[in-house]
Amino acid sequence: MAAYHISQEYFTLGGTLSSGTVGGSPVDYSTQVTAAALKEAVNKLDFTNMGSNAHSQVLAGLETDELTLTFNHDYAASKIDALWRSSKFTHVVFEWRPTQSARSATNPAACGYVLLSEWEHGGKVGDLATVSVTWQISVPPAGGDYFNWFTA
Secondary structure (H helix, E strand, C coil): CCCCCCCCCCCEEEEEEEECEEEEEEEECCCEEEHHHHHHHHEEEEECCCCCCCCCCCEEEEEECEEEEEEECCCCCCCEEEEEEEECCCCEEEEEEECCCCCCEEECEEEEEEEEECCCCCCCCCCEEEEEEEEEECCCCCCCCEEEECCC
């Protein structure tokens, strides 16, 4: 079994998304993100019935994917707080890859839209200013591509 060392991940927000291609002007936040977790999940629908002998029949429902990020907080222009202030409570395109290398079968890109639904301001004297968020992956009201993995 191969071991994987997390290093040089690639993460952008903004731009446009069409058939897995991120265009427009996405901003690379790779140097500000300290942790990223992409949770792929579905609602579990219980369809246990009178003929079942246990609480054991479950179907996959709607996807409930989430992107959890920890940022080094930065208030400068074009940094993460500026994106929050200009785009809060809207859908924004994201792209995440395990490394900064080009997309490939061994370096797939997760692309989609996240709803910028939360942001926390604050901190403790003497500590590094960080912010952790969990944003739901979603399709914007105007429509668009849902989240997927792309290798090219």
